[in-house]
Amino acid sequence: MKDLILKRLKELETIHNITILYACESGSRAWGFASPNSDWDVRFIYVHSQDWYLSIDESKDMLDFAIDEHELDLTGWELRKTLRLFRGSNASPFEWLQSPIVYLDPYNFRSELWQLTNTYFKPRSMAFHYLGLAKNSSKKGLVDGLMDIKKYFYVLRPLLAAYWICHKKTVPPMEFALLLEQLKSEEALYAAIQTLVRKKVAALEGDLTEPVPIIQTFIQKQLTACAILAKDLSAEQAVSTPLNHLFRAFIQLSYVDNQ
Incomplete structure (x- = not known):
């Protein structure tokens, strides 16, 4: 190719x-x-x-x-x-x-x-950019109570990028595995997302999955928490x-x- x-x-x-x-x-x-x-x-x-x-x-x-x-x-x-x-x-x-x-x-x-x-x-503008992507995708991913696996990562990747910016105040990495390392200390959440990655890699376009409670809780919590933190970031x-x-x-x- x-x-x-x-x-x-x-x-x-x-x-x-x-x-x-x-x-x-x-x-x-x-x-x-x-x-x-x-x-x-x-x-x-x-x-x-x-x-x-x-x-x-x-x-x-x-x-x-x-x-x-x-x-x-x-x-x-x-x-x-x-x-x-x-x-x-x-x-x-x-x-x-x-x-x-x-x-x-x-x-x-x-x-x-x-x-x-x-x-x-500019940490503030980039953090809010990623939060916007995550928020929009979180609304579009659910189909009859199931989550589009692809959309799950259209939520998680930008959310983890915003999380990185808010906590590290540096340019976030592009690769998902590097973003995910931030959560390594939260063992249950980290393992759940790793399992979802394996499912995504094997899935075809449009495949659905049950929402994962621990991941859903993280998403909802951090959409709010990061938005608060992002307001205080530099925009120079x-x-x-x-x-x-x-x-x-x-x-x-x-x-x-x-x-």
């Missing part, structure tokens, strides 16, 4: 006259609980030629494609869009930079941007200067590379 993904990414570079700076896996395969029929969620960051940035009109700043017959979901963000969202502590680029499955990083982009994570990480916005330098460097790099 990796060869197909690399082939598709190379085709996109040619068709759209772009340079892909970074491409990785997102979604359940990167989070660590993929089902047998999980999609391949490929996310990439790209840059145009200099002329694109010197036009008076702003053009579309992302590439998004329908899932194909290979269950391949491809979405790309243009560099300026990515850096603007990164400046605002949008969770997606922070996660992509931590993906354990990297397809392309020819210019060391991941390392360059990762060095700025502490500068632009850093200046854009370092990101402007990085942006110009990669625009120039792309220009030189294409000569």
Whole structure:
């Protein structure tokens, strides 16, 4: 599958006259609980030629494609869009930079941007982002009293990310296993979630399970507790200067590379 993904990414570079700076896996395969029929969620960051940035009109700043017959979901963000969202502590680029499955990083982009994570990480906004995801998914997961197994993790993963931020005040890891380590001292809860992970990995899309009382209690308690803690977290916005330098460097790099 990796060869197909690399082939598709190379085709996109040619068709759209772009340079892909970074491409990785997102979604359940990167989070660590993929089902047998999980999609391949490929996310990439790209840059145009200099002329694109010197036009008076702003053009579309992302590439998004329908899932194909290979269950391949491809979405790309243009560099300026990515850096603007990164400046605002949008969770997606922070996660992509931590993906354990990297397809392309020819210019060391991941390392360059990762060095700025502490500068632009805003604990309050990211914690509330994750809490919002968890809360919305908790409402949608129940079907006739049963819980969609996939949705269970759409609640637990962002909730554990918010829990991490509220208690550690650092960027949360992308991988679920690392987030779960926070609960290792709560043996019964930890074991229950591990059991649910094993069930998720074996489940197909749409499979349901009985709600697990100890997990449900944790979810309801922490949705409230983390919301209270998040209010006191920092929301300071850093200046854009370092990101402007990085942006110009990669625009120039792309220009030189294409000569």
